[in-house]
Amino acid sequence: xxxxxxxxxxxxxxxxxxxxxxxxxxxxxxxxxxxxxxxxxxxxxxxxxxxxxxxxxxxxxxxxxxxxxxxxxxxxxxxxxxxxxxxxxxxxxxxxxxxxxxxxxxxxxxxxxxxxxxxxxxxxxxxxxxxxxxxxxxxxxxxxxxxxxxxxxxxxxxxxxxxxxxxxxxxxxxxxxxxxxxxxxxxxxxxxxxxxxxxxxxxxxxxxxxxxxxxxxxxxxxxxxxxxxxxxxxxxxxxxxxxxxxxxxxxxxxxxxxxxxxxxxxxxxxxxxxxxxxxxxxxxxxxxxxxxxxxxxxxxxxxxxxxxxxxxxxxxxxxxxxxxxxxxxxxxxxxxxxxxxxxxxxxxxxxxxxxxxxxxxxxxxxxxxxxxxxxxxxxxxxxxxxxxxxxxxxxxxxxxxxxxxxxxxxxxxxxxxxxxxxxxxxxxxxxxxxxxxxxxxxxxxxxxxxxxxxxxxxxxxxxxxxxxxxxxxxxxxxxxxxxxxxxxxxxxxxxx
Numbered sequence: 001x002x003x004x005x006x007x008x009x010x011x012x013x014x015x016x017x018x019x020x021x022x023x024x025x026x027x028x029x030x031x032x033x034x035x036x037x038x039x040x041x042x043x044x045x046x047x048x049x050x051x052x053x054x055x056x057x058x059x060x061x062x063x064x065x066x067x068x069x070x071x072x073x074x075x076x077x078x079x080x081x082x083x084x085x086x087x088x089x090x091x092x093x094x095x096x097x098x099x100x101x102x103x104x105x106x107x108x109x110x111x112x113x114x115x116x117x118x119x120x121x122x123x124x125x126x127x128x129x130x131x132x133x134x135x136x137x138x139x140x141x142x143x144x145x146x147x148x149x150x151x152x153x154x155x156x157x158x159x160x161x162x163x164x165x166x167x168x169x170x171x172x173x174x175x176x177x178x179x180x181x182x183x184x185x186x187x188x189x190x191x192x193x194x195x196x197x198x199x200x201x202x203x204x205x206x207x208x209x210x211x212x213x214x215x216x217x218x219x220x221x222x223x224x225x226x227x228x229x230x231x232x233x234x235x236x237x238x239x240x241x242x243x244x245x246x247x248x249x250x251x252x253x254x255x256x257x258x259x260x261x262x263x264x265x266x267x268x269x270x271x272x273x274x275x276x277x278x279x280x281x282x283x284x285x286x287x288x289x290x291x292x293x294x295x296x297x298x299x300x301x302x303x304x305x306x307x308x309x310x311x312x313x314x315x316x317x318x319x320x321x322x323x324x325x326x327x328x329x330x331x332x333x334x335x336x337x338x339x340x341x342x343x344x345x346x347x348x349x350x351x352x353x354x355x356x357x358x359x360x361x362x363x364x365x366x367x368x369x370x371x372x373x374x375x376x377x378x379x380x381x382x383x384x385x386x387x388x389x390x391x392x393x394x395x396x397x398x399x400x401x402x403x404x405x406x407x408x409x410x411x412x413x414x415x416x417x418x419x420x421x422x423x424x425x426x427x428x429x430x431x432x433x434x435x436x437x438x439x440x441x442x443x444x445x446x447x448x449x450x451x452x453x454x455x456x457x458x459x460x461x462x463x464x465x466x467x468x469x470x471x472x473x474x475x476x477x478x479x480x481x482x483x484x485x486x487x488x489x490x491x492x493x494x495x496x
Contacts, residue, residue, distance in 0.1 A: 002051070002055070002058045002060065003060045005044075005047050005048045005051045005058065005075075006048065006058055006059075006060045006073050006074070006075050006126055007060060007073065008044035008047065008048065009041060009044045009045050009048055009083045009086075009087070009122040009125075009126070010073075010119060010122050010123050010126070011044075012037060012040040012041045012044050013037060013041055013090075013115040013116070013118040013119040013122065014115070014119050015037070016033060016034070016036070016037025016038075016040065016041075016111075016112075016115040017037075017112045017113075017115035017116050017119065018112075019033050019037070020033045020034060020037075020109070020111045020112035020115065021109065021112040025107045026107070027103040027106045027107060030106045030107065030110070030111050031098050031106060031111070033111060034094050034097070034098075034110075034111030034114060034115070035091075035094050035095060035098060037094075037111075037115050038087075038090040038091045038093075038094035038095070038114075038115075038118075039091050041086070041087045041090050041091070041118060041122070042087035042088060042090060042091040043087075044087065045083045045084045045086060045087030045088075045122075046084060046087065048075055048080050048083055048084070049080040049081065049083070049084040051075075051080075052075050052076065052077055052079075052080040053077075053080070056076075056486055056490070057074065057075065057076045057480075057486050057487050057489075057490035057491075058074070058075050058490065059072060059073070059074040059075075059128065059490040059491045060072070060073045060074070066493075067128070067189050067191060067192065067491050067492055068129070068187050068188075068189030068191070068192035068492070071128070071129070071132060072128025072129055072189060072190075072191075072491055073126045073127070073128055074126060074128040074190070074191075074487065074490060074491055075125075075126050076477075076480055076481075076486070076487055076490075077473070077476060077477035077480050078255070078258065078259070078328065078477050078480070078481060079125045079126050081328065081331075081332060081473070081477065082125045082251070082255055082331070083122055083125050083126065085247075085251075085331075085332055085335045085336070086118065086121050086122055086125070086248060088335075088336065088456075088459065089243075089244065089247040089248055089335060089336075089339050090114075090118050090244075092339065092340075092343070092452040092453075092455050092456050093114075093240050093243050093244045093247070093339065093343070093452070094111070094114065094240075095448050095449075095451065095452040095455075096239070096240050096243070096343050096346070096448065096449045096452035096453070097110075097114075097238075097240035098448050099446030099447070099448040099449045100238060100239055100240050100346060100446070100449065101238060101240060105150055105238075108150060109146075109150075110147070110150060113143045113146045113147050113150070114143075114147065114244070116139060116142070116143040117139075117140055117143035117144055117147065117244070117248075119139060119143075120136045120137070120138075120139030120140030120141075120142075120143060121136075121140060121248050121249075121252055123135075123136035123139065124136040124137060124140070124252050124255070124256070125252075125255060128189060128190055128191070128491060129188045129189045129190060130178050130181065130188040130190070130193075130213075130260075130264075131178055131188045133256065134171070134174050134175060134178055137171065137174065137220070137252070138171060140249065140252065141164070141167050141168075141171065144163075144245065144249060145160055145163070145164050147237065147241045147244075148160040148163060148233060148236075148237050148241065148245075160233060160236075162228075162229050162232050162233065163229045163230075163232070163233040165229075166219055166226060166228075166229040167219070167220065167229070169219065170215075170216045170217075170219035170220050171216070173212045173213075173215045173216035173219070174212070174213065174216035174217075176212055177208075177209045177210075177211075177212030177213040177216060178209075178213075180206075180208055180209040180212065181193075181206055181209035181213075184202070184205050184206050184209065185197065185202060185206060189491070190259070190260075190263050190264060190487075190491070191263075191484075191487060191488045191491035191492050192492065193263075193264045194263050194264055194484055194487075194488060195488065195492075197264060197265065200269075203265070203266075203269060203270070206265070207270060210261075210265040210270055210272070211272075213256075213260055213265075214257075214261070214272065214276075217253050217254075217256040217257045217260070218253070218257075218279070219253075220249075220250070220252065220253030220256065221250050221251075221253030221254045221256075221257060221309050221312075221313070222250045222253065222283075222305065222306050222309050223279055223280070223283045223306075223309060223310070223313055224279055224282040224283040224286050224287075224306075224310070225282070225286075227283065227286070227287065227306045227309075230250070230302055230305060230306060231290070231299055231302035231303050231306070233245075234246060234298060234301075234302045234305075234342075235296065235298035235299050235302055235355075239298075239342060239343060239345060239346030239349070240343070240346070242298060242302075242342050243339050243340075243342035243343045243346075244339075246301070246302070246305055246338045246339060246341075246342045247335045247336075247338055247339030247342075248335070250305060250309055251331055251334070251335055254309065254312050254313070254316075254327075254331060255331075257313065257316055258316060258324070258327060258481065261316065262324065262481045262482065262484070263481070263484050263487065266319075267316070267317070267319050268319045273317050273318075273319050274317075276313060276316065276317040277314065277317040277318075277405065277408060279313065279317075280310045280311075280313040280314035280316075280317050280408070281310065281314070281407070281408060281411040282310075283306060283307065283309055283310030283313060284307050284310030284311060284314070284411050284412070284415045285307075285310075285411060285414075285415065286306065286307075287303050287304065287305070287306030287307030287308070287309070287310060287415075288303070288304065288307040288415045288418040288419055288422070289418070290303040290306070291303035291304045291306075291307065291418075291419075291422045292418055292421055292422050292425075294422075295356060295357045295358060295429075296355050296356055296357070297345045297348055297349065297355040297357065297426060297430070298342065298345050298355055300422055300425070300426060301338070301341050301342055301345060304338075304381065304419065304422065305338060307415055307419065308330075308334050308338070308381075310411075310415070311330055311392075311393070311396055311412065311415075312327050312330050312331055312334070314396065314400070314405075314408055314411075314412065315327035315330060315396050315399065317408075318399055318400060318403045318405060318408075319403075320399060320402070320403050321475070321478045321479060321482045322395075322398070322399035322402060322403075322475075322478070323396075323399045323400075323403065323478075324477075324478035324481050324482060325395065325399070325471070325474040325475040325477065325478035326392070326395045326396040326398075326399045326474070327396075327478075328473075328474040328477045328478060329391070329392050329395055329396075329470060329471060329474040330392040330395075330396060332463070332470065332474075333380070333388040333389055333391075333392040333460075333463055334381075334392070336377075336388075336456055336459050336460055336463065337377045337380045337381050337388070337389060337460055338377075338381070339456060340373075340376075340377040340453055340456035340457060340460065341374075341377045341378065341381065343449065343452060343453050343456070344370070344373050344374045344377065344453050346449065347370050347373070347445055347449060347450070347453065348360070348363065348370070348374065348430055350445060351363055351366070351367050351370055351445060352430060352435075357425070357426065357429035357430060358429070359436060360429070360430050360435070360436070361429065361430060361431075361432075361433040361434055361435040361436060362431075362433070362434050362435030363430055363431045363435075364431040364432055365435075366435070366442065367445075369445075369450065370445065371431055372457075373450070373453045373454065373457055374426075374427070374430075374431065375427075376457040376460055376461065377456070377457065377460055378423040378426065378427065379423070380460050380464070381419060381423060382416070382419050382420040382423045382424075383416050383419065383420070384420070385464075386464045386465070386467075387460060387461070387463075387464040388460055388463035388464045388467060388470075390464070391464065391467040391470075391471070393412065393416055395471060395474075396412060397409055397412050397413070400412065
């Protein structure tokens with residue numbers, strides 16, 4: 001049973017991708033397989049989360065080769081939460097896509113590549129060693145490049161070149177770091193590395209590998225100053241693809257930072273925390289300032305991904321249990337909120353005829369349902385109570401105050417205020433101001449897209465109402481990260 005719940009989130013998208021790639025090139029068949037696969041992943045992800053919640057860390061040794069010699073899949077609270085969020089995003093985005101993606105793109109392999117991307121994401125979250133984490137990153141990169149370019153025209157193809165170039169650079173740093181680390185320590189298994197790098201001499205010798213991995217994961221996450229690939233690429237994809245990317249891809253980079261720089265490389269022992277704190281502050285500031293200067297819906301939202309990644313990295317850089325808990329809470333909140341905002345952005349473009357704010361308006365008078373669907377995630381992202389974004393920022397600021405990181409608190413507060421400004425700009429321009437005289441787009445919005453956005457809105461409200469329960473889960477997750485003994489016992493066996 002333990003093996004099946006860990007393997008299922010990898011197996012389900014793999015099977016869905018195979019059925020889509022090898023099945024008939026009929027739009028109806030492809031959409032059905034895509035949707036069933038996404039729902040199956042959601043069920044499998046919830047099953048993994050429930051199992052980890054009850055049983056603790058679950059580890060599987062593929063082929064019965066004992067760790068650290070074989071391939072290990074391991075799921076703790078952090079892994080399970082990330083896989084669960086992936087399942088939710090997968091189902092809602094694929095449901096939305098059934099109303100957006102045209103038949104010719106569907107028959108060109110859209111859904112198989114979506115499931116290959118999900119395969120890579122889930123594989124990264126349960127990987128038990130650095131090399132297989134690298135492999136899953138490359139699976140994601142391949143699928144994301146195809147999805148970015150598929151059926152999106154010359155602009156998307158041009159921007160995808162920048163996207164791939166920067167991510168290939170990150171992959172190069174990643175692989176060099178992996179090779180250097182293996183040469184120094186002789187293992188890549190997370191649990192085994194944690195034990196061997198407990199020796200200060202071994203940790204000091206592995207410092208170059210830690211720096212290379214920090215750079216690689218920073219590029220993947222979209223931190224300052226290597227974030228420019230993100231706002232260049234995301235606005236040029238289809239809305240479903242950009243929502244999928246916004247919800248998941250940078251979070252895999254953040255997850256890698258959390259996993260590697262708690263379990264393998266302690267930030268404080270390496271002296272990297274102050275530098276990472278400065279990077280986090282620069283990421284927050286540069287992202288939100290760029291967002292405030294934009295007048296295109298998805299470009300605003302894309303730059304806000306950068307600023308919000310800064311919050312998550314800040315939480316990690318605090319090197320406290322409360323900081324880690326804040327990071328977990330913030331990641332879960334942001335995955336749901338940002339995915340929904342990108343999906344709602346597609347409905348705004350459809351209802352208003354454009355993503356340029358100066359070309360649309362009056363949506364609050366003509367589209368009450370769409371107005372509510374935008375207001376919920378926008379207020380949450382801005383940190384307005386009682387939505388989850390308020391609690392995410394509150395817990396992070398409290399954690400920073402307890403760590404005496406006053407400068408970081410100042411950045412967090414100011415960036416939060418500028419986030420409110422950006423969301424208010426979209427509200428005023430797209431919803432409140434009168435519509436341009438030539439705009440008369442009153443056809444009904446697709447029901448599947450509305451349902452997908454409504455589902456995520458309900459989850460956002462639930463996370464706010466249930467913030468205490470989510471915080472308790474995040475705190476337990478942080479304690480598990482801060483004291484990895486349960487993870488080590490699950491992977492390597494209990495020495496007692």
